[in-house]
Amino acid sequence: MRYVVLLTETEPEAWDHATEAERQAVLVAHRAFDDEVARRGEVLGGRALDRSDTATTLRSVDGTWTVTDGPFAESAEQLGGFYVVDMPDLDAMIAAARLLPTGYTIEIRPVVDVPDY
Amino acid sequence: MTALLDEVWHDHWGRLLALLVAQYRRLDLAEDALADAFEAAARTWGDEPPRNPPAWLLTTARRKAVDRLRAEAIAARKQPLLVVDARTQEEAERHMADPGEPVLDERLRLVLMCAHPSLAPESAAALTLRLVLGVATDDVARLFLVPRATMAARLTRARKKLAATGVPFAVPGPDDLAARVPVVAHVAYLAFTAGYAPTSGDQPLRADLAGEAVRLVRVVREVLPRGPVLDALLALVLLQHSRRDARVGPDGGLVLLPDQDRSRWRHDEIAEALALLTPWVADAPAGTPYLLEALIAAEHAVAPTAEDTAWPRIAELYAELEAVTGSPVVRLNRAVAVAEAEGPLAGLALLDGLGLPGSHRLPSVRAELLARAGRDDEARAAYDEALALCGNEVERQHLAARRSALEGGA
Structure with a gap:
């Protein structure tokens, strides 16, 4: 099954204030996730996102687009990155996600196959 | 349904369903096919039931599943299938070919799938009752005090989510399995409390359905690794359920613990519960809430009278x-x-x-304690607050009676 793993940072500023050792620990945790996914399945993609104040949002109102500054939802928690992975099942997916750094809220969503696309 | 068929349903529904799910990887198909098979049994067994009823049902359900698959539109077949590994499928198919062969308790996979943490606990509890025990959707709805259509929709959503999100029909490794025990326990207890402590309606409890939830706790304890959590949970529900006859008075009114006729408690069930708790009393594992709750219920159960508590x-x-x-x-x-x-x-x-916002229990208890302390005016106000919040007719009558007793004494 293919899943998208959405990483929402509970404290988006945390990285800026982190010590070198704390940053290392975050990277080590991401690597552990990578290794576990590779063991049970495959990492198909994934990226860290720039800070939410770099976001540009398009909203459609009555069929026309309005471009605004900032993320789609103003909230303390912001999307910080994502992975796209192939894993055998949700339990294996959850087990791998448990290895990620604890500063995230993690949402796991299955990818829908759209026929003939 | 005949007594024999009832018994087969009771003893074999979960196992048969688990085998069908393993083979066909679809909950709805497995459930429908098994229901078809039971229907056929009710029609055809008559006075001459087959020598091996579960094997007959399995063979028939399998044929019904094939019929249903043939009749289905191609589009319906495109729906996501459950994740079932090849070996589990093979085992199920072998069992289909030789139903006499003993197999491991397949109900474990079914329990772990239904009581999965990715489902809302209420949905998981309803689905577990439906799939593992075969409790009819009508009864599950009655237990959770929702209309049948609401419950049917909730069950359908839960089934779809399990397939769409890839919850596996599988048994995880020992560590992961141990971690799932508290989740399953919570789901099973929720099924029980739904029948035991309703918040509205004129029935104080639906004892028959709470009894099905007790059976669910038994099954869960049977198939999951042994330990204090499930022993304590079974003891707890047995102790609470043992008071069901004494809890309702001759007029249908709720009888509270101190006023209950203790000879009407089921003492065989109490004995079973106490035996379950005995090994854990001496070295109670720290921080096991079900064990503490069960020990509290046990103290009530062993008191010969309310005064001796x-x-x-x-x-x-x-x-x-x-x-x-x-x-x-x-x-x-x-x-x-x-x-x-x-x-x-x-x-x-x-x-x-x-x-405790929205609950009548806090003002009820405060009212009772104020009344006992002789602070009648404050007690009266607290009873009024409780009455305004209480939705259960039986409990309302009880509160109103307490309040007027107070006025009589004033």
Whole structure:
């Protein structure tokens, strides 16, 4: 099954204030996730996102687009990155996600196959 | 349904369904096919049932599943299939070919799938009752006090989510399995409490359905690794359920614990519960809420009369439970125990600053303790507050009676 793993940072500023050792620990945790996914399945993609104040949002109102500054939802928690992975099942997916750094809220969503696309 | 068919349903539904799910990887298809097979059995068995009823049902259900698959539109077949590994599928197929062969308890996979943490606990509890025990959707709806259509929709959503998100029909490794025990326990207990403590309607409890939930706890304990959590949970539900006959008076009114006729408690069930708890009393694993709750229920169960209740011991257990859970409901129960052990003022002191928004229980308890302390005006106001919040007709009558007794005495 293919899943998208959405990483929402509970404290988006945390990285800026982190010590070198704390940053290392975050990277080590991401690597552990990578290794576990590779063991049970495959990492198909994934990226860290720039800070939410770099976001540009398009909203459609009555069929026309309005471009605004900032993320789609103003909230303390912001999307910080994502992975796209192939894993055998949700339990294996959850087990791998448990290895990620604890500063995230993690949402796991299955990818829908759209026929003939 | 005949008695024999009832018995087969009772003993084999979960196992048969698990085998069909393993083979066809679809919950709806497996359920429908098995229901078809039971229907065919009811029609055709008559006075001459087959020698091996579960094997007959399995063979028939399998044929019904194939019929249903043939009849289905291609589009329906495109729906996501459950994740079932090849070996589980093979095992199920072998079992289909030779139903006499003993197999491991397939119900474990079914329990783990239905009581999965990715489902809302209420949905998981309903789905587990439906799939593992075969409780009819009507009855599951009655247990959770929702209309049948609402429950049917909830069950359909849950089935679809399991397939769409890839929850596996599988048994995880020992560590992961151990971690799932508390989740399953919570789901099973929720099924029980739904029948035991309703918040509206004119029935104080639906004992027959609560009995099905007790059976669910038994099955769960049978198939999952043994330990204090599930022993304590089974003891707890047995102790609570053992009071069902004494809990309802001749007029259908609710009878509270101190006023219950203790000869109407099911003493065989109490004995079973106490035996389950015995190994864990000496070295109780720290912070096991079900064990603390069961030990509290056991103190009530062993008291020959209400006056003989060991309230100081119960107050102690509640203090420990409050430390573990931090729950305001536990604090409320602790206040009741402390009031019994040390007097109403000590109980009232524990209610200070407590908040349970929307619940009639806090003002009911406060009213009762104020009445006992002789503070009638405050008690009257608290009864009014409780009456305004209480949706259960039986409990409302009880509260109103307490309030007017107060006025009679004033």
